[in-house]
Every structure is written in structure tokens, then in C-alpha cells.
Amino acid sequence: MSTPQIEIQLIAVVVAIACAIPGVFLVLRKMALISDAISHSILPGIVLGFLITHDLNSPLLILFAAIFGVITVVLVEAIQKTGLVKEDTAIGLVFPVLFSIGVLLIAKNANDVHLDIDAVLLGELAFAPFDRLLIGDQDFGTKSLWVMGTILISTCILLFMFFKELKVSTFDAGLSSALGFSPIVLHYGLMSVSSITVVGAFDAVGAILVVALMIAPAAAAYLLTSNLKKMMILSILFGIISALGGYWLAHFLDASISGSITTILGILFLIVYLTAPKKGLISVLIMHRQQKKEVMLLTFMLHLNNHTETTERHINHLNEHINWHKINSKKILDLALKNNLILINNEIVSLTDKGQEFTNLAIDYIVTNTDEKIEHMKDDFFLFRG
Amino acid sequence: MSFSEYFSLLFSDYTLRTISLGTALLGAICGMLGSFAVLRKQSLLGDAISHAALPGIALAFLITGAKDSNVLLLGALVSGLIGTFWIRSMVSKTHLKSDTALGLVLSLFFGFGMLLLTFIQKQPNANQAGLDKYLFGQAATLIEKDVQILLLVTTASLFILLLFWKEFKILLFDVEYANTLGFNTKLLDILITFLIVLAIVLGLQTVGVVLMSAMLLAPAAAARQWTNKLSVMVGLAAVFGAFSGVVGTAISASQNNLSTGPVIVLIAGCIVFISFIFSHKRGLLLREYKFLQNRRELHHNKTLLFMYDIAKDHTNIGHPHAIKILNNFHGFTVKTLKQLETKGFILVSGQDWSLTEKGYHHATSMFKKNEIENVNTTN
Numbered sequence: 001m002s003t004p005q006i007e008i009q010l011i012a013v014v015v016a017i018a019c020a021i022p023g024v025f026l027v028l029r030k031m032a033l034i035s036d037a038i039s040h041s042i043l044p045g046i047v048l049g050f051l052i053t054h055d056l057n058s059p060l061l062i063l064f065a066a067i068f069g070v071i072t073v074v075l076v077e078a079i080q081k082t083g084l085v086k087e088d089t090a091i092g093l094v095f096p097v098l099f100s101i102g103v104l105l106i107a108k109n110a111n112d113v114h115l116d117i118d119a120v121l122l123g124e125l126a127f128a129p130f131d132r133l134l135i136g137d138q139d140f141g142t143k144s145l146w147v148m149g150t151i152l153i154s155t156c157i158l159l160f161m162f163f164k165e166l167k168v169s170t171f172d173a174g175l176s177s178a179l180g181f182s183p184i185v186l187h188y189g190l191m192s193v194s195s196i197t198v199v200g201a202f203d204a205v206g207a208i209l210v211v212a213l214m215i216a217p218a219a220a221a222y223l224l225t226s227n228l229k230k231m232m233i234l235s236i237l238f239g240i241i242s243a244l245g246g247y248w249l250a251h252f253l254d255a256s257i258s259g260s261i262t263t264i265l266g267i268l269f270l271i272v273y274l275t276a277p278k279k280g281l282i283s284v285l286i287m288h289r290q291q292k293k294e295v296m297l298l299t300f301m302l303h304l305n306n307h308t309e310t311t312e313r314h315i316n317h318l319n320e321h322i323n324w325h326k327i328n329s330k331k332i333l334d335l336a337l338k339n340n341l342i343l344i345n346n347e348i349v350s351l352t353d354k355g356q357e358f359t360n361l362a363i364d365y366i367v368t369n370t371d372e373k374i375e376h377m378k379d380d381f382f383l384f385r386g
Numbered sequence: 387m388s389f390s391e392y393f394s395l396l397f398s399d400y401t402l403r404t405i406s407l408g409t410a411l412l413g414a415i416c417g418m419l420g421s422f423a424v425l426r427k428q429s430l431l432g433d434a435i436s437h438a439a440l441p442g443i444a445l446a447f448l449i450t451g452a453k454d455s456n457v458l459l460l461g462a463l464v465s466g467l468i469g470t471f472w473i474r475s476m477v478s479k480t481h482l483k484s485d486t487a488l489g490l491v492l493s494l495f496f497g498f499g500m501l502l503l504t505f506i507q508k509q510p511n512a513n514q515a516g517l518d519k520y521l522f523g524q525a526a527t528l529i530e531k532d533v534q535i536l537l538l539v540t541t542a543s544l545f546i547l548l549l550f551w552k553e554f555k556i557l558l559f560d561v562e563y564a565n566t567l568g569f570n571t572k573l574l575d576i577l578i579t580f581l582i583v584l585a586i587v588l589g590l591q592t593v594g595v596v597l598m599s600a601m602l603l604a605p606a607a608a609a610r611q612w613t614n615k616l617s618v619m620v621g622l623a624a625v626f627g628a629f630s631g632v633v634g635t636a637i638s639a640s641q642n643n644l645s646t647g648p649v650i651v652l653i654a655g656c657i658v659f660i661s662f663i664f665s666h667k668r669g670l671l672l673r674e675y676k677f678l679q680n681r682r683e684l685h686h687n688k689t690l691l692f693m694y695d696i697a698k699d700h701t702n703i704g705h706p707h708a709i710k711i712l713n714n715f716h717g718f719t720v721k722t723l724k725q726l727e728t729k730g731f732i733l734v735s736g737q738d739w740s741l742t743e744k745g746y747h748h749a750t751s752m753f754k755k756n757e758i759e760n761v762n763t764t765n
Contacts (some may be wrong), residue, residue, distance in 0.1 A: 027483075027486050030483045030485050030486075031485065032483075032485045032486045032488075032489040032490075033430055033433075033485045033488060033489050035489070036433070036489055036492060036493070040596060079662075082662065082670060084607075084610075084611060084662055084668055084670075085424075085429075085607050085610070086427060086429065088427065088428075088429040088430045088485070089424055089429040089603055089607050091429075091430065092429045092430050092432070092433060092599045092600065092602075092603040093600065093603055093604060093607060093655065093658060096596065096597045096599055096600030096604075096651050096655075097600065097651060097652060097655040099596055099597065099648075100597060100600075100647075100648035100649070100651045100652050100655075101648075101652070103522075103645060103647075103648040104644060104645075104648050104649070104652070107643045107644055107645060107648075108643060108644070208437075208492075208493050208496045208497055208500070209493070209497060211489060211492065211493040212490075212493035212494055212497050214489075215486060215489040215490055215493060216490055216493065216494060218486075219482055219486050219490055222481075222482065222486075223480060223482070250501075253501070253505055254505075254508050255501050255502075255504040255505040255508070256500050256501060256503075256504035258497065258500060259497050259498065259499075259500035259501030259502075259503075259504055260501050261497070262493060262494055262496070262497020262498060262500070262501070263494075263497055263498045263501050265494060265497070266494035266495075266497065266498055269490065269494065273476070273480070279480055279481060280480070281475070281479055281480065284479050284480065285479070
């Protein structure tokens with residue numbers, strides 16, 4: 001590996017970590033789309049900064065962009081407060097308008113300069129190593145690495161300082177303000193950090209990858225754990241894996257690095273989405289099926305409990321009475337038999353003592369209707385689940 | 387080219403007419419279907435779907451190798467629909483919220499699309515140039531065939547909307563009720579979503595990925611301010627959309643270096659801004675005016691009640707009192723006195739005021755109402 005290669009991977013990893021940290025909180029606070037809005041609406045800030053300084057490398061650009069990021073948040077909230085439209089509509093109105101202003105500013109004033117919308121939106125990590133931080137004649141490494149490193153370190157410091165405040169205000173805004181931590185201050189703090197991260201990162205990797213790096217690792221981690229610390233560690237890990245994997249995919253395909261990193265992120269998320277234990281799609285579908293079957297079993301037991309006459313309890317009668325298909329009813333019968341809940345004598349079905357007890361408890365449940373109880377009950381009575 | 391020149395050219399110049407017609411149609415269909423998106427709280431669907439369409443375009447190009455815009459749009463439609471239904475399933479099956487699902491589909495699909503686009507650019511195929519017009523949109527590339535498709539889709543969706551009008555309406559406002567009435571809500575849902583995705587995909591070529599969401603949202607959000615009736619809202623939104631399309635095209639054609647998409651979006655944004663402020667139903671100006679009016683009313687009533695307190699112990703309610711005794715009462719000004727006089731509640735003569743019959747009655751009824759309310763709240 002040559003030095004630029006290592007540098008690119010290093011930048012990608014630093015960006016991934018810097019994005020993952022605020023991303024976790026954005027996802028938990030249901031504000032994931034703010035990152036998308038910010039990443040677009042900072043364009044006029046960059047253009048204004050450029051028009052003032054006439055230098056694409058001026059730190060003023062980043063400052064202006066960050067200011068526009070915060071302006072976006074303020075505008076969205078102001079529109080939302082009027083109550084005329086919903087929050088998502090407010091976001092959807094603000095950022096295209098700001099982005100349009102940026103595009104037109106470029107078209108009108110800076111057409112002859114190299115300030116491409118393509119570059120702003122998509123970024124090109126492959127060129128990052130050529131942009132070096134020179135002090136005097138001394139080469140201090142790539143500039144993006146310095147910028148993102150600074151942002152990452154400040155984010156980490158802020159995170160360690162305000163971790164418990166952030167945690168409390170994310171999960172219980174009321175409790176947080178009762179304890180004296182203003183949710184508004186924390187909200188704007190988080191927004192400022194996110195918008196600075198977006199600004200710093202998109203220079204290197206482009207607006208869309210920033211959004212992907214903020215949302216996808218956090219969303220995947222959210223499907224795997226309900227513990228905030230574990231979620232942060234997992235999402236940082238996902239970020240790093242996709243940053244490195246993406247770089248090599250791009251290397252192999254000779255395609256855009258941002259695009260490849262996003263693709264790897266997508267594949268990672270898809271795998272987690274499908275296979276995550278408990279919250280993944282497959283386990284959710286299995287659980288739905290299981291619950292459906294168990295509800296049917298319950299209906300069946302209640303029916304048996306209600307009828308003492310043998311005609312009502314004849315196997316053939318059940319099919320038409322509860323209106324199930326043959327296969328379904330056979331499955332339910334098997335399940336009930338396996339669990340020792342019923343007895344079949346001469347094609348007449350009757351409840352066992354255990355079945356009777358279960359049914360009584362189930363009726364009790366239906367009357368009192370507390371959700372946890374039924375799962376608990378199933379654990380007690382079922383040897384085999386549906 | 388000046389602005390008036392544009393309008394004269396509109397009738398003679400073929401290209402300009404095609405483009406204006408195209409943007410107008412696009413604005414109309416986006417406004418129409420956007421109303422449904424906004425009311426269904428799917429405002430940002432447009433943003434997600436327009437991004438999600440990109441890999442479809444790239445894949446369609448990779449498979450067919452041709453740059454026929456219909457084939458590319460078909461690819462965009464398919465990948466947009468996949469994106470939409472993935473968002474749906476994420477929200478309904480897992481505990482990820484809709485904002486996360488939208489953001490995920492938006493960024494992951496778009497990133498994958500970028501990977502494909504850069505991959506295509508490295509391929510030895512001369513046809514590849516111009517694929518990126520779908521990123522930022524170029525209304526100037528609209529040709530008659532595109533306008534015909536737009537016209538076809540607009541008419542078709544208008545027809546479907548009219549055909550299933552009451553079904554869509556009930557689906558919007560009360561899904562459960564629609565279900566109990568026996569409507570197939572799932573199918574209706576898929577139908578309207580399909581139409582919205584179709585409109586988004588058609589807009590890509592003209593306004594591009596980023597600005598598409600505003601095309602869908604802005605006319606509908608503006609129309610919402612003027613009415614509470616669905617049919618009026620849909621109609622108004624279509625008009626607003628078409629208007630911003632035409633005016634945006636006109637402005638961008640009359641200036642150098644102005645791309646059409648952003649100008650259209652800015653016009654639509656202005657319409658929203660104006661609607662927010664000046665709407666006769668929910669506008670901010672009206673709200674402020676009502677607020678001030680209420681406050682003034684409250685001042686008058688307070689002053690009148692205070693006067694009533696003084697006057698009620700007298701046998702002759704019209705007995706004049708010095709204005710001076712009002713001095714230790716806050717909220718009274720010379721202006722309120724004058725306004726009360728014009729309402730006919732009091733008479734002012736020199737340094738004295740007296741309650742009129744009308745003012746006394748008004749104050750009594752107000753006083754009684756206050757009493758009843760007090761009793762109600764203490765109970």
C-alpha cells in the first residue's frame with residue numbers, strides 16, 4: 001500500500017467515526033433527515049464564503065457553511081412552530097430552497113471558477129491526499145485528515161462531557177428539563193456538532209455519503225441492541241468496516257469511493273435488517289407467525305372450554321365451526337397435543353387438566369388484559385412454541 | 387432576452403413552447419399528487435424516492451446500453467417503487483422510525499447509484515454522456531416526446547384520481563373507516579403511491595434529484611393554507627405548480643446562466659411564503675390581527691367591568707363619574723375610552739364619564755357570565 005492509499009483509508013475511517021457519533025443521537029431522536037437537509041442547505045454558505053474570500057481553501061467557508069446548517073435547523077423549527085405545516089414538510093421546504101439559492105449563486109457569480117455542484121454533492125475522496133496542509137514549506141499531511149481529526153476529537157470530548165445529559169434528554173425530555181438540563185441547549189448543541197461534522201466531512205466525501213454514514217450504522221446498531229453505549233460502539237464499528245471495505249471495493253471496480261462505501265454500508269445494513277435477532281425482518285416475521293398460531297390455539301381452547309356437548313367437540317365439526325382450513329386445524333391440534341393441553345378420544349377432543357388451567361388463566365388474561373402476562377403464561381405452559 | 391420578449395416567443399418559438407409546456411405539466415401533476423403526499427404525512431417521500439431512482443437509471447443503462455429516456459425512466463420507476471416499499475416494510479416491521487427509513491433509502495440507494503454511474507463512466511461506451519442530467523435536471527433537454535409522456539401521465543392520473551376520488555379521500559382521512567366499509571385499502575394505497583412515484587420519476591429529468599421534493603411539496607403546502615377542502619386543495623396545488631413551472635421557465639430563459647430547476651423551486655417557495663403570511667384562513671398576518679383584536683376586546687371589557695363596579699351601586703346607572711377615579715386602574719387609556727364611546731357603551735362629557743343603558747346591559751351579562759364560569763371552575 002502506498003502512502004496516499006493509507007491516507008485515504010485513514011480519512012475514511014475518521015469521517016466514519018465522526019459521523020457515527022452524532023448519527024446515533026439523530027436516529028434515536030427521530031431527526032435523521034435533518035442531516036440530509038443540512039448537507040444540502042450548506043451550499044449557499046459555501047458559495048457566500050467563496051464570494052467573500054475568493055479562496056476555496058479558506059476556513060471561512062466552513063464557518064459560513066456551519067452557520068447555514070444551524071440556520072436550516074432554526075428555519076425548520078420556526079416554520080414548524082407556526083403550525084401551518086408538519087415538521088417533515090418544513091424540512092422538505094427549507095432545504096431545496098436554500099440549495100436552489102446556492103446553485104443560482106454559483107451560476108450567477110462563480111461560473112468560471114471551479115466550484116462544481118457535482119463535487120459538493122458527491123465529493124471525491126481519491127483527491128483528498130493531494131490537498132495538503134503546508135505551513136511554510138513543511139508538509140504536515142493531508143488537510144482533510146487534520147480537519148476531520150479536529151472535529152472528531154472535539155466531538156469525543158463533548159460526548160464524554162455531556163454523555164449523561166444527552167442520554168437523559170434523548171429518552172426523556174421532560175425528566176431532563178426537570179433535572180435542570182435544558183433540552184433546548186442540548187438540542188442546539190447536537191445540531192451544531194452535526195452541522196460542523198457534515199460540513200467538515202462533505203468536503204472529503206460528499207453530502208450523500210455523510211448522510212449515509214450518519215444514519216446507516218446507527219440504524220443497523222439500533223436493530224441489534226437497546227443499550228446506548230453498545231449502540232454507539234456497534235455503529236462506530238460498522239462505520240469503520242464499511243469505510244475500509246468500501247475503499248477496496250472502489251479500488252477493485254475503479255469506481256467512486258463514496259459510492260462504494262455507501263454500497264458496503266447498504267449491504268451491511270441489509271444483512272442486519274434481515275437477520276438481526278429479535279428485531280430483524282426474518283425474526284419478526286417468524287414471531288408474527290408464531291403469535292398467529294398461538295392465538296388460534298387459544299381460540300380453540302376457549303371453544304372447547306365453552307362446549308361440554310360432544311357434538312361440538314368432534315374433530316370434523318371443528319373445521320367448520322371455527323372456520324379454519326384443514327391444514328391449519330391439524331397444525332393447531334398437533335401443537336395442542338404436543339403441549340399436553342388436549343386429549344383425543346374417539347375423535348372427541350377434550351381439555352386435559354393442564355389445558356383447563358391454561359384456559360382459565362387465559363380468560364383471566366383477557367379480562368384483565370395486561371400484555372406481559374400472556375407471554376409469561378405461554379412460557380409456563382408450552383413445551384413447544386407455535 | 388427580456389421578459390416580455392419571452393412571452394411573444396412563447397407562441398412562436400418551438401423549443402421554448404415545448405419546455406414551458408413540459409414544466410407547466412410537471413408542476414400541475416406534482417401539485418396534484420403532492421397534495422396527497424403532504425396530507426398522508428409523506429412529504430419527504432419525494433426526496434427519498436428521487437434519490438432512490440438513480441440506481442434504476444444506471445442499471446437500465448447498463449442492461450440496455452441505450453440512452454432511450456423511456457427505458458431509463460422505467461428503471462427509475464422500478465427502483466423508486468422498491469425504495470418506497472422497503473421504507474414501508476421497515477417502518478411497519480421493525481422499530482426504525484420513518485425518518486430513519488427515509489434517510490437510509492435515500493442515501494444508500496443514491497450511493498449505490500453513484501457507484502454504478504462512476505463504473506459506467508469508465509466503460510468504453512460513447513453513449514454514457516448525459517446520464518448526469520438526471521442528477522441536477524435540465525429542463526432544456528425536454529423534447530416533444532417527453533412532453534407527450536407528461537401529458538399522457540397527467541391525464542391518466544387525473545382520470546384515476548377522479549375515478550377513485552371518494553375512495554382516496556376516505557383513505558386519506560380515516561383508513562380504519564375505509565377498511566370497515568370494505569374498501570381494499572391496501573390496493574388503493576399502492577395505487578396512490580404508484581402515482582406519486584411516477585410523478586417524482588418524471589420530474590427527475592427536469593428539476594433533478596435534489597429539488598424534486600420541493601416540486602412535490604411546495605405547491606401542496608401553499609394550497610393547504612387557502613382551503614380545508616380536498617378538491618379545492620388539489621386544484622389549487624395544480625395551478626400553483628403549473629404557475630411556478632411557467633414563470634420559472636420564463637425567468638430562467640430571460641437571463642443568462644440560470645438553470646430552470648432552481649428557479650422553479652424558488653418561485654414555488656415564494657408562493658408558499660406568501661401563502662403562509664397572507665392566507666385568509668390560517669395566515670400569519672390574519673393570526674396576528676386576530677390576536678391584537680382579541681387583546682383590544684379584552685381591554686375594553688376589563689375597563690367596562692371596572693366602570694360597572696363603580697356604577698352598579700348607584701340607583702341611576704347613568705350617573706356621571708370623574709375620569710380621574712379610573713386612574714388607578716391599569717389597562718385604561720384615553721383611546722379605550724374613546725373606543726368604548728364609539729361602541730355606545732359610555733358617554734364622555736368633559737372630565738366625566740357615565741354608563742349608557744347599552745353599556746350597563748353588556749357589562750351585566752358579561753359579569754354574570756364571569757360568575758357562572760367562576761362557579762364552574764371552583765366546582
